[in-house]
Amino acid sequence: MTSRERARRAIEFDGPDRVPFHTFVFPGAWKRHGQALADLLNEFPDDFGNRDYRVPVDSESAQGIEEYRDDWGTLWVRRRDYTSGEVKEPAIPDWAGWRDYQFPGEAGPQHFAAVAAEASDPARDYFLLGGGGSLFQHMQHLRGPANLFVDLAQDRREVHELADRLVERMNRDNARYIEAGVVEAVLQAALQEPVRGGAECRPARMVPHRWLDLGDHGRPDRDRRDDPEPSARGDGHGTGGRANRGPGMRAL
DSSP states (O other), X not given: OOHHHHHHHHHTTSOOSSOOOOOOOOHHHHHHHTHHHHHHHHHSOOSSSOOXXXXXXXXXXXXXXXXXXXXTSOEEEEETTSOSOEEEEOSOSSSTTGGGOOOOOOOOHHXXXXXXXXXXXXXXXXXXXXXXXEHXXXXXXXXOHHHHHHXXXXXXXXXXXXXXXXXXXXXXXXXXXXXXXXXXXXXXXSSOEEOGGGSOEEOOSSOHHHHXXXXXXXXXXXXXXXXXXXXXXOSSSSGGGGGGOOXXXXXX
């Protein structure tokens, strides 16, 4: 059974020969296990196209701590030879400049042409994925984790606007993958929190109804009297903006 068929059967509950899996290797694993890890991964390749593993070249110049700013404007700090790191300065540190904040450009035709070429390769036996990423993780990167949790607790109008704009962008990406017919599944995570260093993900630590509120805004059947922790704010940053929020989150 090919990886492509295995993943399809798992999605359709149609009896794959085993559970399909996806591999992501962090630099620490390479440092500890080296060629033995590469041999293992090549002997048992995953089902989503990660093949031909080689031990990365390790140099002294890759050591130490560095800072870098991504395309969204977030400043990160990390070890040069390790993960994406942690947010040091979020792209939106406060809401004063929110109206003027611009998202970076979206993926161009070249990206989707490259994926189309990969999808049409007759030798491809793996399952091809596309997707918009993790909404909650992206919101943390743009606002910073502490700021975002406060935003959600205060039920700020701006955090709903941010979520809607991100979902609209993610859904445009998803639609372009789907319309092009170049992927077999689209992945989009809503509620996920990265552990320090990005080594794994787990359900985000927040009161569940707060996240549900983020997706329920604008629903005519949603009554704030059912909220066990209604916001006491009356300055336009609390519940007063709920009726004006768009349906973007519900598109998830």
